[in-house]
Amino acid sequence: MRGVVISNVELLGIKRYRSSRYLDPIKLRQYLLYxxxxxxxxxxxxxGFFESLDSPEINFLERANVLKRTKVNIKPRSSRVYEPYFIKAQLTAFKLNNELEKGCWTLAQSNAELLLPKEDAVLTRNLEVDLFQCLPIPSQEVSLADILLFKEHRRDELLEFRSLLDNLYLEIIASGDPDRVKVKNIEQLQQKLIEINSIMSESRIKRLMGNLKIEVNVSDMILKTAGAIGAATLFHFPVGVSAALGFASSFINVKSEFGLKPTSIPEGMKDYAYLYYAHKNLV
Structure with missing residues (x-):
């Protein structure tokens, strides 16, 4: 089982946030599919400082036993700024879930950078895997019930995609030749993304090509070792199939960067944050 703790907060700029009464329907479909x-x-x-953020789609997923609402007790100050409390609740739920199911839960936000309170974060060098305009995402027109049915019928392909992501950074870290390992694993990941896109097309699921950045927790010792990660590398999709299948502008980037990570990451946990940001037109 792999779970994700989500939030309705979007980062607009330095100390500028926005939260929505309802979850973005496309983001919700991303989380549900993967x-x-x-x-x-x-x-x-x-x-009663906080309003209920229920919706028909949230209620449907709760009844389907796919979504839950961890209740986090928070005593707000007099300010009417909600967003820092929502992020605090996300981190609290992340910690509680991983205490019950260690290493099985990660964070997801709709930002290009992870939004964390200073007191709950530490600046560190991470491994980043960036999928640019190549993650097939069901459009808003696709019902949640249809996505659940698709997952049931195509569970093996989705699990293989997850396994390829896991193997990518695990093999890079363990390898003495990270550049060669990146090429091999990225080619496999590209083929799996093309396959998922194709089977969604066969199932008549309208979709978008979205972006996904995965932030991976690796030790300072590994990152300080010369050549342990290799140079930042862009991998474009094969020319022969990319344009026809909607991957003409797509690429996968693997690099090491500084960024914030939660202080409450369980020992041994690798992928701790999945950042789903801007999507493009329907395909």
């Missing part, structure tokens, strides 16, 4: 369980934490305050 994850087994979703936790959408709920801030709870006795004085």
């Amino acid at each position: 994850w087994d369980k979703i936790d959408y934490p709920e801030c709870v305050d006795p004085d």
